[in-house]
Every structure is written in C-alpha cells, then in structure tokens.
Amino acid sequence: MSEIDEFFEKFFRLRRKINEIFEDLETLIWFEKPMHDVLERCLEPLTEIIETEREIIIRMDLPYVRNKENIDINIVNDVLTVTAEMEREIDMSKTLSLCKGLYFNRFKKTIRLPPDIDPSKIKARFRNGILEIIIPKKVRRYRIRIE
Known part of the structure; x- marks a missing residue:
C-alpha cells in the first residue's frame, strides 16, 4: 500500500x-x-431505522397522509429529507390550552446517511400510512474472474 x-x-x-x-x-x-417546528408548521414523524450489512430500512408513520403524491423524498450530500403534506391540519389548541392557533400541516424528517449507500437503487413504498424506504449499500467486495 x-x-x-x-x-x-x-x-x-x-x-x-x-x-x-x-x-x-x-x-x-x-x-x-423537539419533534416539531412551529415556524414551518411541521411535525417529525415517528421513525424506525434498521441497518443490515446490505441495506438500510427506514419506516415512518405518516398519519393523515393519504397518498404517495403528497410525499417528497430527496437526498443531498448524504442527507435524506422526507416531507409529507397532511390531508388535514392537526390543531394543538384542542389538546393544549396554551397553544391557541398552533397547528401543523405536514411532516418533515432529515436523516444523515452513511457514505456507502447506492442512491440509484433506492426504493420506497407507501401503504396504510407507513412510508418504507429501502436504501441498498454499495458492494464493497468484488470477485475478479481470471481469464
């Protein structure tokens, strides 16, 4: 070396x-x-991240998001950002009396990813309010065939 x-x-x-x-x-x-941003009117969704040798699986709970067209997934410089528009607002004044006029209308979550991912092979699916993102890792081993 x-x-x-x-x-x-x-x-x-x-x-x-x-x-x-x-x-x-x-x-x-x-x-x-905090799991919310008052200025942007967004909540951070409950998230599960599972990492294996071959992939990273991210699951997000997105209640009040009805279809995949309301979800945006981006990766910039190893940072995954998910934003999702809710079908209806969540009014916090109904829950907390000190929060008059405080409502949320979307979800937003950012996750730093390891550099060894393969962004071209990422898959995502949305079913029953759960977003699942499967991020394959780059193959680090190569077998070289001798001719």
Missing part, C-alpha cells in the same frame, strides 16, 4: 469514527430535540 493510500485509509477511518461519535451523541440527547 502506498503512502497516499495509507493516508487516505487513516483519514476515512477517522471520519467513520467521528461519525460514530456524533451518532452516539445524538442517541444520548434525543429527548432534548
């Missing part, structure tokens, strides 16, 4: 370690992050 390869290998190892540290930190302070 050349010196430059060794340097980049160490650099990428350090980057992965830093990402792991930040992910652990996010896990520790999740309860301090």
Whole structure:
C-alpha cells in the first residue's frame, strides 16, 4: 500500500469514527430535540431505522397522509429529507390550552446517511400510512474472474 493510500485509509477511518461519535451523541440527547417546528408548521414523524450489512430500512408513520403524491423524498450530500403534506391540519389548541392557533400541516424528517449507500437503487413504498424506504449499500467486495 502506498503512502497516499495509507493516508487516505487513516483519514476515512477517522471520519467513520467521528461519525460514530456524533451518532452516539445524538442517541444520548434525543429527548432534548423537539419533534416539531412551529415556524414551518411541521411535525417529525415517528421513525424506525434498521441497518443490515446490505441495506438500510427506514419506516415512518405518516398519519393523515393519504397518498404517495403528497410525499417528497430527496437526498443531498448524504442527507435524506422526507416531507409529507397532511390531508388535514392537526390543531394543538384542542389538546393544549396554551397553544391557541398552533397547528401543523405536514411532516418533515432529515436523516444523515452513511457514505456507502447506492442512491440509484433506492426504493420506497407507501401503504396504510407507513412510508418504507429501502436504501441498498454499495458492494464493497468484488470477485475478479481470471481469464
């Protein structure tokens, strides 16, 4: 392995370690992050993320979203953003007396993805208020056939 390869290998190892540290930190302070944005009138949907060797599976609960045309999924610089328009607004003044005139009309969720995903092969489906996104990881092993 050349010196430059060794340097980049160490650099990428350090980057992965830093990402792991930040992910652990996010896990520790999740309860301090609000699950809504009053200015944008959006809620953060309940989300389940499962990571396997081959893929990442993301499931989001999107009540009041009736069809897939109301959902937008984008990836920019390893950040997945899902926004979904609700069929009707959720009025918080009915639940909390201090929140007069506070309503939400969409969902929004951003998730940082690892760099080893294959965006061209992402699949998504929406059924019964649940959005499922399947993100394949890039193949890191190659078999070379000898001729």
